[in-house]
Every structure is written in C-alpha cells, then in structure tokens.
Amino acid sequence: MLEVEDLTVYYYTSKGVVRAVEGVSFSISKREWITFVGESGSGKSTVAQAVIRLVPYPGKIQGGKILFNGKNILELNKKEMRKLRGREISMVFQDPMTSLDPLRKIGDQVVEAMTEHGVDEEEAKKRAIKLLKRVNIPEDRIDYYPHQLSGGQRQRVAIAIAAALEPSLIIADEPTTALDVIVQESIMELLQELKNSGTSIMFVTHDISLAFERSDRIAVMYAGKVCELGRSEELVSNPIHPYLKALLDSVPDVHSDKKVKAIPGNPPDLRNPPSGCRFHPRCPFASEICKKEEPELVELEKGHFVACHEVV
Ligand SMILES: Nc1ncnc2c1ncn2[C@@H]1O[C@H](COP(=O)(O)OP(=O)(O)OP(=O)(O)O)[C@@H](O)[C@H]1O
Ligand code: SF4
Ligand SMILES: [Mg+2]
Structure with missing residues (x-):
C-alpha cells in the first residue's frame, strides 16, 4: 500500500544543513502496524511528516x-494532496x-x-456521535471545548478526527508520550481496534518497550537512517545491530x-554526522571499515534487514 524508497530530508537552518533523514x-x-523507534533526534518524526508531506520549514x-x-505522493499537486490527507x-x-482548535466544540x-471532504452535514453529525462513542467520549460531551477534556480524552478526539474518513493509513507520532501509563494503554488499544478494522498504523515512539507491544514490524532508526528492520518477534528474539x-x-x-x-555517548549532531557508520563513535564493535564505509541495509534473513559491517 505504501512504499517509501530512498527518502532523504534535510533542514536548512541558519547554523547549517541538518541531514535529518537519509536514504x-x-x-x-x-x-499492518509498523513502528519507528530510536533515540531523540534520530529522524522518526521527520520520516512520519514526510510521508504526508508535512515536513516543517526549514x-x-x-x-x-x-x-x-x-x-508518488511527492508528485501530487496541492489539491490532490489535500484530498489525500484525512x-x-x-x-x-x-x-x-x-x-x-481550542475555540471550537469537539463535536463540530x-x-x-x-x-x-464532501460528506453531507446530517450524515456527518450522525457519524460524529458514533465515532466519539467508539473512542469512549460520551454523547453529552459533544458540546465540550478541548480544554474541558483530559489529555487522554483530547487525544481520543484527535484519533476520532483522524479516523473519521476511514483512511487506509494513520500515522501516530508519539501519541501517548504525554499521558500516564493507563491512559496510554487505552490509546494503544484504540489504535489496535482501528488496525483490526482494516487501517494500517505507522507508529512513532522513543520507548522501545512500547514499540514491541503491538507492532507487526519495527524499523529502528539511528541518526537519520534505518539500521534494522524486521518482524517484531524476530527483532526482540534475534536483535542483530549493536544499536x-x-x-x-x-x-x-x-x-x-x-x-x-x-548507551554510552550521545547521538551525533546531524549537521556533521560521523563518517562511515553513523553509530561508530558509540559502538563497542567498531573497526576501521566502520569509520570509512557506510554499511548498507541488507536482508540477512527473510524480511530481516540490518546495516552493519560486522554481520555481513
Ligand atoms: N524544524 C526543524 N528545524 C531544524 N532542524 C530540525 C527541525 N525538526 C527536526 N530537526 C532536526 O532533524 C533531526 C531529526 O529530528 P526529528 O524530530 O525527526 O527526530 P525524532 O526522532 O522525531 O526525535 P524526538 O524523539 O525528539 O521526537 C534532529 O537533528 C533535529 O534537530
Ligand atoms: S557497522 Fe561497525 S560501527 Fe556500525 S554498528 Fe556495525 S560494527 Fe558498529
Ligand atoms: Mg519526534
């Protein structure tokens, strides 16, 4: 359904070019539920935003x-793009x-x-009540403003809006990070229900335990690149990349x-990423080749991809 090939995104800041996502x-x-996981600044949000062409300036x-x-989404004009979003x-x-919108009632x-997107007003109202019920917002809250709801309820409304037109893909970028564990679970369950009814989920988190909870596949990001990708059970039982x-x-x-x-050290500054394997300054297995040559992402076993000189 979605195929991303060789995506590269840079930020042109006054302090230099940030090579946020490369190849x-x-x-x-x-x-399918796919999760992007990695430390802060590894490029997860940038990938997620690029998929829907919402990479912010610069x-x-x-x-x-x-x-x-x-x-190719990158070749759509503005009108086609608006139609696709939502x-x-x-x-x-x-x-x-x-x-x-803080100034408008959630139901509206x-x-x-x-x-x-062209749904008739009466029909939309009927569906809105059903949708809010589905995300566990009682009907009597339909006239509430966002600030009258809890953080978890607000996120449920945001998910109801995202799911309103039954899209093929919902991208959720750290949707539970600001919530406590129990509310977090209820949001995960809600995304799972959407998946069960046919929607694909692209989930983004820095929380490795959460990543493994419900994903079919996982993409591990380090410094703007995917370093390991595969089925979730396979990655947890047989992780290969040192990161x-x-x-x-x-x-x-x-x-x-x-x-x-x-993990010792810090993620690199992506204005000037390390040569060769971007993980080499922090990797206990780094050798000379790691400093010079960038490892390619190769399929070691069916559907299990790894980018590391040590294992190829
Ligand atoms: N608007 C921006 N302007 C300049 N640089 C940016 C901007 N947004 C992100 N970056 C840079 O791009 C790189 C990737 O950032 P991104 O937000 O995609 O990472 P992330 O994995 O989502 O991190 P986090 O877990 O903190 O959300 C980082 O080096 C970040 O500093
Ligand atoms: S390529 Fe080298 S530095 Fe990079 S993860 Fe593998 S062993 Fe470590
Ligand atoms: Mg992010």
Whole structure:
C-alpha cells in the first residue's frame, strides 16, 4: 500500500544543513502496524511528516519516492494532496492541541473533518456521535471545548478526527508520550481496534518497550537512517545491530534482575554526522571499515534487514 524508497530530508537552518533523514526505505501493507523507534533526534518524526508531506520549514524533502497505491505522493499537486490527507492518510500528533482548535466544540470539529471532504452535514453529525462513542467520549460531551477534556480524552478526539474518513493509513507520532501509563494503554488499544478494522498504523515512539507491544514490524532508526528492520518477534528474539542490542539492554525488565545498561555517548549532531557508520563513535564493535564505509541495509534473513559491517 505504501512504499517509501530512498527518502532523504534535510533542514536548512541558519547554523547549517541538518541531514535529518537519509536514504530511508520501507513499506507498509494493508492492516499492518509498523513502528519507528530510536533515540531523540534520530529522524522518526521527520520520516512520519514526510510521508504526508508535512515536513516543517526549514525542512525539505531532498529526494526519494513515496508511493501510495502506486502513485508518488511527492508528485501530487496541492489539491490532490489535500484530498489525500484525512481521506487516505491522516496523522495524530503527540500533543492533541496541535490538531484541535481550542475555540471550537469537539463535536463540530469531528463533523468538519468529514464535511470538508464532501460528506453531507446530517450524515456527518450522525457519524460524529458514533465515532466519539467508539473512542469512549460520551454523547453529552459533544458540546465540550478541548480544554474541558483530559489529555487522554483530547487525544481520543484527535484519533476520532483522524479516523473519521476511514483512511487506509494513520500515522501516530508519539501519541501517548504525554499521558500516564493507563491512559496510554487505552490509546494503544484504540489504535489496535482501528488496525483490526482494516487501517494500517505507522507508529512513532522513543520507548522501545512500547514499540514491541503491538507492532507487526519495527524499523529502528539511528541518526537519520534505518539500521534494522524486521518482524517484531524476530527483532526482540534475534536483535542483530549493536544499536538495537544496546537499546534492548537499556530497558529495565521487571521479571528479571537483569542489569540495565545505558548507551554510552550521545547521538551525533546531524549537521556533521560521523563518517562511515553513523553509530561508530558509540559502538563497542567498531573497526576501521566502520569509520570509512557506510554499511548498507541488507536482508540477512527473510524480511530481516540490518546495516552493519560486522554481520555481513
Ligand atoms: N524544524 C526543524 N528545524 C531544524 N532542524 C530540525 C527541525 N525538526 C527536526 N530537526 C532536526 O532533524 C533531526 C531529526 O529530528 P526529528 O524530530 O525527526 O527526530 P525524532 O526522532 O522525531 O526525535 P524526538 O524523539 O525528539 O521526537 C534532529 O537533528 C533535529 O534537530
Ligand atoms: S557497522 Fe561497525 S560501527 Fe556500525 S554498528 Fe556495525 S560494527 Fe558498529
Ligand atoms: Mg519526534
């Protein structure tokens, strides 16, 4: 359904060019949940925003293809793009206030998400009540303003809006980060229900445990590149890239007395990323070749891709 090939996105800041995403390729199938995980600044949000062409200024999509049902999104004009957003692909942000209008009642906002795309007003109203019910917002709240709801409820409304036109793909960028664990679970469950009814989910998180919770596949990002990609069970039972191994070692496990190890060092400045493998300054296995040559993402086993000189 969605195929991204060689996506490259730079930010042209006054302090230099930030090479935020370089040569990223992946696909998403119908009814699939794919999660992008990695440390802060690894380019997860930039990839997510690029898919729906919402990379903020001073960002620019430098190259690549984003094929949605065979059509390159990067070649659509503004009108075609507006039609696609919401109807085919929609986005849920970390802070629901980014997409909700603080001055308008939530019911009206859900209705508008549909009327904007040509749904008749009466029909949209009926559907809005059903949608809000589905995300567990009682009917008597339909006239509430966003500030009268809790953070979790606001995120539910944002998801109702994203789901209003039954898009093929919902992109959710850290939608639960600001919420407590129980509310977080309820949002994850809601996305799972949408997936079960046929929507694909592109989920973004820096939380490695959350990443493995519901995903079919996982893309691990480091410094603007995908370093490991594969089925979720495969990555947790057989992680290969030293960065993914380190990420998994950095998570506390309540069921064992495993020692938690923080990853030494910091992610690089993407205005001037390290040569060769971008992880080499932090990698315990780095050798000479790692400093010079960039490892390619290769398929080691069926559907399991890794970019590391040590394992190829
Ligand atoms: N608007 C912007 N202007 C300039 N640079 C930006 C902008 N947005 C992101 N960047 C840079 O691009 C790189 C990737 O950022 P991005 O926000 O995609 O990472 P992320 O993985 O989503 O991080 P986080 O977990 O903190 O959300 C970082 O180096 C960041 O500083
Ligand atoms: S390519 Fe080298 S530096 Fe990079 S992860 Fe593999 S071993 Fe480490
Ligand atoms: Mg982000």
